[in-house]
Amino acid sequence: MNGLTRLQAFLRSNAYDGVLLLSPTNLNYFAGFSGTTAVAFVTPVQAYIFTDSRYTEQAKEQCEGYTVIQYSTTVWDSLRQVVDEEGISLKTCVFEGDYVPVDTYTAIAGKLDGTSFASAKLAALRAVKREDELGLMRRAAEIADEAFAVLLTQLRPGMTENEARIILEKEMLVRGSSEPSFATIVASGKRSCMPHGVASDKVIEEGDFVTFDFGAVYKGYHSDITRTIVMGNASDLQKKLYDIVLTAQKKGVAAVKPGLTGKALDAICRDSIAEAGYGSYFEHGTGHGVGLDIHEQPVASPRSDSVLEPGMVVTIEPGVYIPGEIGLRIEDSVIVTNEGCEILTKTPKELIELDV
Structure with a gap:
């Protein structure tokens, strides 16, 4: 239709x-x-x-x-x-x-x-995408994945967040993105505790968590992905927090299916983080729809009345943010299918400790 x-x-x-x-x-x-x-x-x-x-x-x-x-x-x-x-x-x-x-x-x-x-x-x-729309969204996600892979080969301590952002956005543009999906988030060190910490002139340092939240726009359709990496060897705290968020995020992805409510999807991720003792440090919603706009229906939050249907695209992006100290988020965009979901964002989610 x-x-x-x-x-x-x-x-x-x-x-x-x-x-x-x-x-x-x-x-x-x-x-x-x-x-x-x-x-x-x-x-x-x-x-x-x-x-x-x-x-x-x-x-x-x-x-x-x-x-x-x-x-x-x-x-x-x-x-x-x-x-x-x-x-x-x-x-x-x-x-x-x-x-x-x-x-x-x-x-x-x-x-x-x-x-x-x-x-x-x-x-x-x-909210329910046609197959031609999904094809464009698959390409938008591929562009973002490819650009991030290039960025990782160039990212070094001493580079500013804005310098990293420029590389990422340029690599998306040369692959067919018309513009970034939104103001690219690059939040390193203590700034990683800011869920929407758009790229700044802060210098990225060895030992930093660095959260990248970004996306491409391909023929009008957006992609959305978040990955958090460590510049060098991860500390015990970084490994612990990353495992907590990754576990919650994977539970959310695994739960996606037609008929699941946005409220229930949010609770799966939120309860997982709470059980690990960090529930008070996850305050935003778990996800949102993506399409011609970066924020669409359905919504996954504690107040959501959305019901997932095949063909919908939704993000799953839990995080933990300790004010003034440290934070991270992991996000995939997925297509709801009759069997569960198709993950659009293919960049690996296991913790990356970047050689520096």
């Missing part, structure tokens, strides 16, 4: 008369549009995309099933005109409430008087 078909089925099942799409992610998924300026309007049986002269021809090429309309005054004037001329009954219309600014909503409501509006979480419609 393509994006437009899936969206129209959603409208029919909820008795909505239409939906407005403004976010680049949803315009890409539901309409195929990759430009920067457009609004899509979809009813249960019709689909329109409004754009300006810069993107009219591009929209005609990309947006299969959509009528392309080039607006000259404002997009909302053109929308009003289409609703009137096509005789569309628009009693209820949904939009991306987590994306649309108040001023934009006010402008829409001002043109569509008599219409009731509601917010819709459209990300849920993207």
Whole structure:
């Protein structure tokens, strides 16, 4: 089922008369549009995309099933005109409430008087990936794995976190990544206790834990992986903490299957770390979906009501972070399958003690 078909089925099942799409992610998924300026309007049986002269021809090429309309005054004037001329009954219309600014909503409501509006979480419609999407995500994961392997051959004490980041991101770019999936995390030494310690000018030193959390974007689709290594020989504490996190992470991967809830997946990893005596040092959620956005449905956290289905992609990334001292995280992205899961991120997870 393509994006437009899936969206129209959603409208029919909820008795909505239409939906407005403004976010680049949803315009890409539901309409195929990759430009920067457009609004899509979809009813249960019709689909329109409004754009300006810069993107009219591009929209005609990309947006299969959509009528392309080039607006000259404002997009909302053109929308009003289409609703009137096509005789569309628009009693209820949904939009991306987590994306649309108040001023934009006010402008829409001002043109569509008599219409009731509601917010819709459209990300849920993207949670189960098509096979073509999974193929792109496999390549995005391969790019990240290959780049990390190159980085390990060049990483040395005395290098800054930012210098390591630049090597990693360059190697992803030359392999086809359009950009990093997010601000690359390189957290070494005491900074390894920072779950989101983006790369800094700190010098990486012998004996440091170094956590790398990064990903590639391939044809719009993200990858996400975390590996923590030791610069040189690991201390007893580093070995102990690494084993605790690795055990929890492997338990999480092994548990993935259709029907498992995000809350249950989180508890498997969280309980494992708690049993080892470090439960208070794992405070973030266990995982999240990945796709056109780096954070999507499903979610694995103590409050999650997500239920895993075949074709979903989810990360499993427990960690331990002792404030001001030390920390680490290990993360894989996996595809939920009928039998369990397929691990996208292939870089070995056993502790790497890098020769220095």
